[in-house]
Amino acid sequence: xxxxxxxxxxxxxxxxxxxxxxxxxxxxxxxxxxxxxxxxxxxxxxxxxxxxxxxxxxxxxxxxxxxxxxxxxxxxxxxxxxxxxxxxxxxxxxxxxxxxxxxxxxxxxxxxxxxxxxxxxxxxxxxxxxxxxxxxxxxxxxxxxxxxxxxxxxxxxxxxxxxxxxxxxxxxxxxxxxxxxxxxxxxxxxxxxxxxxxxxxxxxxxxxxxxxxxxxxxxxxxxxxxxxxxxxxxxxxxxxxxxxxxxxxxxxxxxxxxxxxxxxxxxxxxxxxxxxxxxxxxxxxxxxxxxxxxxxxxxxxxxxxxxxxxxxxxxxxxxxxxxxxxxx
Amino acid sequence: xxxxxxxxxxxxxxxxxxxxxxxxxxxxxxxxxxxxxxxxxxxxxxxxxxxxxxxxxxxxxxxxxxxxxxxxxxxxxxxxxxxxxxxxxxxxxxxxxxxxxxxxxxxxxxxxxxxxxxxxxxxxxxxxxxxxxxxxxxxxxxxxxxxxxxxxxxxxxxxxxxxxxxxxxxxxxxxxxxxxxxxxxxxxxxxxxxxxxxxxxxxxxxxxxxxxxxxxxxxxxxxxxxxxxxxxxxxxxxxxxxxxxxxxxxxxxxxxxxxxxxxxxxxxxxxxxxxxxxxxxxxxxxxxxxxxxxxxxxxxxxxxxxxxxxxxxxxxxxxxxxxxxxxxxxxxxxxxxxxxxxxxxxxxxxxxxxxxxxxxxxxxxxxxxxxxxxxxxxxxxxxxxxxxxxxxxxxxxxxxxxxxxxxxxxxxxxxxxxxxxxxxxxxxxxxxxxxxxxxxxxxxxxxxxxxxxxxxxxxxxxxxxxxxxxxxxxxxxxxxxxxxxxxxxxxxxxxxxxxxxxxxxxxx
Numbered sequence: 001x002x003x004x005x006x007x008x009x010x011x012x013x014x015x016x017x018x019x020x021x022x023x024x025x026x027x028x029x030x031x032x033x034x035x036x037x038x039x040x041x042x043x044x045x046x047x048x049x050x051x052x053x054x055x056x057x058x059x060x061x062x063x064x065x066x067x068x069x070x071x072x073x074x075x076x077x078x079x080x081x082x083x084x085x086x087x088x089x090x091x092x093x094x095x096x097x098x099x100x101x102x103x104x105x106x107x108x109x110x111x112x113x114x115x116x117x118x119x120x121x122x123x124x125x126x127x128x129x130x131x132x133x134x135x136x137x138x139x140x141x142x143x144x145x146x147x148x149x150x151x152x153x154x155x156x157x158x159x160x161x162x163x164x165x166x167x168x169x170x171x172x173x174x175x176x177x178x179x180x181x182x183x184x185x186x187x188x189x190x191x192x193x194x195x196x197x198x199x200x201x202x203x204x205x206x207x208x209x210x211x212x213x214x215x216x217x218x219x220x221x222x223x224x225x226x227x228x229x230x231x232x233x234x235x236x237x238x239x240x241x242x243x244x245x246x247x248x249x250x251x252x253x254x255x256x257x258x259x260x261x262x263x264x265x266x267x268x269x270x271x272x273x274x275x276x277x278x279x280x281x282x283x284x285x286x287x288x289x290x291x292x293x294x295x296x297x298x299x300x301x302x303x304x305x306x307x308x309x310x311x312x313x314x315x316x317x318x319x320x321x322x323x324x325x326x327x328x
Numbered sequence: 329x330x331x332x333x334x335x336x337x338x339x340x341x342x343x344x345x346x347x348x349x350x351x352x353x354x355x356x357x358x359x360x361x362x363x364x365x366x367x368x369x370x371x372x373x374x375x376x377x378x379x380x381x382x383x384x385x386x387x388x389x390x391x392x393x394x395x396x397x398x399x400x401x402x403x404x405x406x407x408x409x410x411x412x413x414x415x416x417x418x419x420x421x422x423x424x425x426x427x428x429x430x431x432x433x434x435x436x437x438x439x440x441x442x443x444x445x446x447x448x449x450x451x452x453x454x455x456x457x458x459x460x461x462x463x464x465x466x467x468x469x470x471x472x473x474x475x476x477x478x479x480x481x482x483x484x485x486x487x488x489x490x491x492x493x494x495x496x497x498x499x500x501x502x503x504x505x506x507x508x509x510x511x512x513x514x515x516x517x518x519x520x521x522x523x524x525x526x527x528x529x530x531x532x533x534x535x536x537x538x539x540x541x542x543x544x545x546x547x548x549x550x551x552x553x554x555x556x557x558x559x560x561x562x563x564x565x566x567x568x569x570x571x572x573x574x575x576x577x578x579x580x581x582x583x584x585x586x587x588x589x590x591x592x593x594x595x596x597x598x599x600x601x602x603x604x605x606x607x608x609x610x611x612x613x614x615x616x617x618x619x620x621x622x623x624x625x626x627x628x629x630x631x632x633x634x635x636x637x638x639x640x641x642x643x644x645x646x647x648x649x650x651x652x653x654x655x656x657x658x659x660x661x662x663x664x665x666x667x668x669x670x671x672x673x674x675x676x677x678x679x680x681x682x683x684x685x686x687x688x689x690x691x692x693x694x695x696x697x698x699x700x701x702x703x704x705x706x707x708x709x710x711x712x713x714x715x716x717x718x719x720x721x722x723x724x725x726x727x728x729x730x731x732x733x734x735x736x737x738x739x740x741x742x743x744x745x746x747x748x749x750x751x752x753x754x755x756x757x758x759x760x761x762x763x764x765x766x767x768x769x770x771x772x773x774x775x776x777x778x779x780x781x782x783x784x785x786x787x788x789x790x791x792x793x794x795x796x797x798x799x800x801x802x803x804x805x806x807x808x809x810x811x812x813x814x815x816x817x818x819x820x821x822x823x824x825x826x827x828x829x830x831x832x833x834x835x836x
Contacts, residue, residue: 038667038668038669038735039668039669041669068735069738070735071527071531071738072514072527072530073514075527076527107518107530109525161516161518162516162517162518163517186784186785188780188781189516189777191671192669192671194671194675194679195671195673195675198673202470202471202472202473204785205785217679221678326518
């Protein structure tokens with residue numbers, strides 16, 4: 001993988017393209033996007049919305065075809081990309097923090113992050129920790145103090161499996177707040193954020209961990225109170241009054257990014273084409289509108305920077321999972 | 329009236345041209361499937377699920393189409409009851425009693441029209457009931473914690489055999505099979521169970537694949553075995569002459585049947601068969617000696633038809649609000665919802681309001697469509713009944729394969745579907761019912777998850793499972809559901825058998 005290629009070379013390559021050199025990559029015919037889940041979920045949305053904008057911006061020759069390939073939380077699609085699609089320059093695969101979490105915990109057996117090309121991230125949904133409106137906890141430090149005293153005193157509900165991203169967000173926050181005995185914090189996993197929130201609002205579980213867009217409905221109805229959002233700065237728009245964990249003195253971040261990887265063994269030209277395409281797309285008004293309409297927050301990385309971020313995130317999650325005894 | 333506003337929005341969804349078109353298609357196919365003896369509504373919906381995937385329909389359109397199929401199948405069941413004295417599905421059994429005699433007296437068209445009107449009334453009453461009851465029940469569902477849900481799922485299993493179930497032991501075996509298959513995959517603590525290192529098995533068994541395999545593919549295998557090439561003999565239907573007075577005459581029966589059917593449908597496990605049975609017996613009691621039941625009394629057609637259609641809409645109430653299906657067919661619809669990333673329950677009424685209310689509105693519209701389809705066009709269905717299955721089943725098979733492949737584009741799913749088809753064939757040969765298998769598969773993971781959650785919250789104290797009034801109530805009902813069939817079941821079944829003469833094929 002050409003991580004070391006100087007950026008200047010890319011710039012020169014880009015200039016030659018505009019000067020009319022013919023050998024540079026351009027997608028021909030059909031471009032595919034694999035959503036590693038059934039229709040209706042986040043990955044499906046990533047593929048379809050990005051496909052539409054790529055088309056609107058004329059970055060692809062025809063339409064982008066979304067293929068749903070569910071299985072093993074993205075593992076089937078990852079294996080398919082690694083073993084069957086190497087060298088395919090017209091294939092994007094949707095990914096998110098769920099992908100890195102599973103890679104970190106060894107849930108894609110025999111596969112690692114460096115077997116594919118990480119192209120770019122195009123937005124993020126930030127983690128939140130929330131309670132029912134009538135809860136006794138007023139802010140995050142109060143909740144964390146209770147956990148510090150007795151790790152079993154606050155029970156969390158979230159939409160991912162045990163050890164999944166929603167569970168990890170609680171642990172990231174608790175670790176940052178200096179809570180010991182992380183493995184003892186109870187986490188109940190539900191099929192999705194909605195079910196988890198119903199249980200919190202119904203008073204059966206103490207706190208909710210999930211993403212800000214999931215919480216939107218219950219926030220508007222006034223049944224749920226967000227104690228902290230796990231972002232670097234306050235979120236724009238209607239979420240501006242929600243305090244970050246950082247400003248409450250707990251340095252915890254939990255972005256659930258959305259982005260793409262591509263198969264290995266693709267040509268440098270093709271890789272660069274798609275990286276540029278993602279940059280162009282991210283800067284476009286069309287994509288910004290998609291983000292606003294769907295609650296995606298600004299979060300953009302491409303190429304080398306994104307690859308480093310993915311590697312680091314995997315290492316972090318691995319460490320945390322070991323600490324709580326999820327992986328050996 | 330918040331509900332009214334939602335309902336109007338729902339009509340907006342359901343009346344969109346393409347949704348209306350698919351509702352019409354669903355109503356038509358449903359009636360056809362219901363009319364074919366042996367293919368009950370659960371099979372009908374299961375067979376047509378792949379069609380929704382093949383056509384790449386949006387969730388609300390797919391659901392609208394399949395609820396129309398569901399409603400249509402309930403209408404269709406009566407056609408062969410009346411004309412051939414063979415019920416299209418179990419709930420249509422009671423319709424034979426007075427419908428066939430009417431046909432023998434040369435009043436087949438009247439019997440078909442009366443039953444269509446009664447079906448319409450039954451569905452209408454029950455859909456109104458659904459509209460009124462569902463939002464209330466959805467709010468109530470917020471009080472359900474893990475312990476209550478666990479007890480509720482147990483209740484669903486306990487009442488599964490139902491009062492009309494044939495062999496309780498086989499029902500238990502079937503449910504256990506379903507529960508066992510449900511343990512496959514990565515559980516929610518990240519442990520792999522029975523995955524054998526196969527990536528495709530990590531997420532467990534896809535309900536839709538299991539359902540289509542068990543129902544549609546096994547149907548095909550049965551067909552091959554029987555080499556049933558020929559169709560039914562041609563049936564003649566006289567010209568319709570029905571006066572307003574006659575329609576008015578059956579209205580009280582239809583209304584009584586519809587209300588009773590709805591109540592029977594809402595109760596888990598009871599289902600449409602009980603609805604139509606109660607509808608018939610009540611009519612007989614109410615009318616008394618003035619009637620000539622069993623000899624072609626129109627009220628004997630109207631009562632059970634209204635009852636079974638009322639029950640089928642009623643069964644949607646627990647499915648939509650609690651995620652617990654009240655019948656086999658609603659179990660299949662539930663699987664469809666889950667596979668479309670829509671979680672039934674209180675949240676669905678707020679988060680997927682367009683879909684829920686679109687479906688409810690589609691039920692109302694579908695009812696009118698079905699009435700229109702079934703009175704003037706009944707001749708078409710009668711003629712289609714004589715189309716040999718050798719033309720129908722290859723189409724079903726093709727749709728099944730294309731539909732399943734288009735869900736996740738892997739041939740693995742196709743092999744899996746065929747394997748389930750063979751399993752379904754074997755089970756049916758052993759007379760083990762398929763619906764409990766599906767229910768076990770569908771509710772198993774939920775039941776396990778809620779048990780884990782309840783114990784997680786209590787810190788391992790089992791008494792948490794019965795320390796709320798609601799939970800205790802559900803346990804009591806579950807206990808009754810287990811015991812009652814042994815006490816009341818044989819009695820009821822004997823009376824139904826005596827009344828109906830011959831047993832029907834497997835229904836709800």
